[in-house]
Amino acid sequence: MPMSFDISPSQASSCSHCVVRHSGICGALSEQQLEYLVSHTRTGLYSPGAQVFGDETAITSYASVVSGVIKLLKVLEDGRQQVVGLKFAPDFIGRVFATDNRLYAEAASPVQLCHIPRPVMERLLQQSRPLERRLMAEILRELDEAREWMVTLGQKSAAERVASFLHLIALHVRPDAAGCLGAVTYELPLTRGDIADFLGLSIETVSRQLTELRRCDIISIVNKRQVTIPDMVSLRRRCG
Amino acid sequence: MPMSFDISPSQASSCSHCVVRHSGICGALSEQQLEYLVSHTRTGLYSPGAQVFGDETAITSYASVVSGVIKLLKVLEDGRQQVVGLKFAPDFIGRVFATDNRLYAEAASPVQLCHIPRPVMERLLQQSRPLERRLMAEILRELDEAREWMVTLGQKSAAERVASFLHLIALHVRPDAAGCLGAVTYELPLTRGDIADFLGLSIETVSRQLTELRRCDIISIVNKRQVTIPDMVSLRRRCG
DNA sequence: CGAGACATTGAATTGCCTCAAGATTAGTGG
DNA sequence: CCACTAATCTTGAGGCAATTCAATGTCTCG
Numbered sequence: 410m411p412m413s414f415d416i417s418p419s420q421a422s423s424c425s426h427c428v429v430r431h432s433g434i435c436g437a438l439s440e441q442q443l444e445y446l447v448s449h450t451r452t453g454l455y456s457p458g459a460q461v462f463g464d465e466t467a468i469t470s471y472a473s474v475v476s477g478v479i480k481l482l483k484v485l486e487d488g489r490q491q492v493v494g495l496k497f498a499p500d501f502i503g504r505v506f507a508t509d510n511r512l513y514a515e516a517a518s519p520v521q522l523c524h525i526p527r528p529v530m531e532r533l534l535q536q537s538r539p540l541e542r543r544l545m546a547e548i549l550r551e552l553d554e555a556r557e558w559m560v561t562l563g564q565k566s567a568a569e570r571v572a573s574f575l576h577l578i579a580l581h582v583r584p585d586a587a588g589c590l591g592a593v594t595y596e597l598p599l600t601r602g603d604i605a606d607f608l609g610l611s612i613e614t615v616s617r618q619l620t621e622l623r624r625c626d627i628i629s630i631v632n633k634r635q636v637t638i639p640d641m642v643s644l645r646r647r648c649g
Numbered sequence: 650m651p652m653s654f655d656i657s658p659s660q661a662s663s664c665s666h667c668v669v670r671h672s673g674i675c676g677a678l679s680e681q682q683l684e685y686l687v688s689h690t691r692t693g694l695y696s697p698g699a700q701v702f703g704d705e706t707a708i709t710s711y712a713s714v715v716s717g718v719i720k721l722l723k724v725l726e727d728g729r730q731q732v733v734g735l736k737f738a739p740d741f742i743g744r745v746f747a748t749d750n751r752l753y754a755e756a757a758s759p760v761q762l763c764h765i766p767r768p769v770m771e772r773l774l775q776q777s778r779p780l781e782r783r784l785m786a787e788i789l790r791e792l793d794e795a796r797e798w799m800v801t802l803g804q805k806s807a808a809e810r811v812a813s814f815l816h817l818i819a820l821h822v823r824p825d826a827a828g829c830l831g832a833v834t835y836e837l838p839l840t841r842g843d844i845a846d847f848l849g850l851s852i853e854t855v856s857r858q859l860t861e862l863r864r865c866d867i868i869s870i871v872n873k874r875q876v877t878i879p880d881m882v883s884l885r886r887r888c889g
Numbered sequence: 890c891g892a893g894a895c896a897t898t899g900a901a902t903t904g905c906c907t908c909a910a911g912a913t914t915a916g917t918g919g
Numbered sequence: 920c921c922a923c924t925a926a927t928c929t930t931g932a933g934g935c936a937a938t939t940c941a942a943t944g945t946c947t948c949g
Binding site: 481483485487489490491493494504505506507511512538541542545546548549551552553555556557558559560562563564606608609649 | 721723725727729730731733734744745746747751778785786788789791792793795796797798799800802804846848849
């Protein structure tokens with residue numbers, strides 16, 4: 410089992426101007442459906458490490474990330490764990506058309522979620538084909554990302570993995586950064602331990618590779634978390 | 650680029666009793682829709698190593714596996730490649746709702762496919778919500794499998810990876826083998842090289858681990874390919 | 890200020906890869 | 920039918936990258 414701080418989410422009452430309105434799946438809904446959804450939504454706040462969904466538990470609700478980062482992880486009996494996905498706002502979380510979860514969802518940073526009760530989501534999915542399409546698009550993107558990451562896990566060296574991770578986060582923060590010439594700066598949403606679990610490396614190796622990248626002026630880091638990438642092209646060259 | 654033997658598929662005319670009728674996605678269609686589909690289907694035969702779909706090429710058709718095994722793989726500039734998925738009958742192949750491929754699809758064993766032209770598939774998807782649901786279910790399963798495999802690639806030792814691979818194939822051949830007491834025998838659909846690319850290991854390491862499993866009587870192998878697993882439980886214990 | 894979590898750095902170990910040489914199999918043509 | 924070649928697989932020896940173990944450094948918060 411992953412470390413579970415068991416911080417129960419602060420439950421707020423339904424928020425009419427919840428960010429879910431602007432989120433991924435909600436552009437697919439009519440005014441009326443959106444009204445229905447929002448009136449059945451609950452906001453949850455989670456501290457880093459708090460468990461949002463459990464493995465092998467019944468699915469009672471889905472969620473949409475309002476802010477922060479969620480890590481999806483799988484755990485082996487002996488405690489080894491692998492982060493198999495990261496969820497940023499406005500991603501949707503949950504296995505639709507299934508009855509139970511197959512992984513843990515944990516807050517990586519402070520997270521705000523909009524919880525959607527399962528029956529509500531199922532009713533909307535039944536009604537709205539655009540919603541189903543939107544969801545399908547998101548799942549296909551998840552599949553692409555998972556396969557991309559399989560290449561990193563299976564083929565790349567530690568140095569390349571760490572570079573690929575920094576690159577991945579940069580693209581999430583600044584989606585147009587791919588061809589961007591200017592510097593990109595962001596706050597790392599994961600601890601070294603989380604990064605290690607994501608990359609299939611040890612904490613020490615992650616740390617060493619970050620140091621090496623800093624030594625080569627590919628990145629600079631202040632306060633352990635604030636990352637600046639002066640040149641995305643140089644970083645990309647290190648991704649393998 | 651992966652080795653491309655460029656064996657062009659033998660094109661047969663549309664086959665009225667093509668196995669596509671019994672395949673995964675086709676149970677979701679009406680008689681009329683099935684008729685429409687089958688009349689626009691072409692059979693293709695591929696030899697091991699032959700490319701079915703290319704990376705970064707336009708999507709002109711989808712396919713359904715009739716027999717044999719397809720490997721989906723991603724390739725880095727320097728030639729390293731990672732198998733990111735295996736497709737067995739009656740799996741569906743292709744990125745729906747997208748315009749271009751993001752990976753290579755290659756025959757691992759001799760393969761028979763049913764090709765479905767893109768416009769045909771899109772029209773059916775537009776018409777049939779059950780088909781869309783069926784496809785969604787298959788994509789969700791692919792996502793589950795990809796994440797399961799990420800754990801293997803990121804966390805497991807070479808010995809555990811090889812055991813996990815043999816276990817995976819066993820479950821495909823005999824889906825009920827999970828709790829099965831009897832022996833399971835099958836023909837390996839992949840070469841040592843393919844297995845290595847799937848597991849993120851070298852060919853030599855795969856070979857050594859197979860030898861080791863044989864030495865411990867977890868498996869027996871005849872003619873390099875014919876694998877027998879006398880006890881699935883023992884094998885599972887080695888999967889980590 | 891002190892405690893605890895998180896991160897960095899070093900030294901020693903090990904698991905897997907690389908390189909290299911044989912063994913086995915399948916396919917080919919004399 | 921059998922030698923010959925090419926491809927695939929196995930096995931061994933040595934090297935290296937990443938892990939493990941251990942110690943130190945840094946930040947946060949009561």
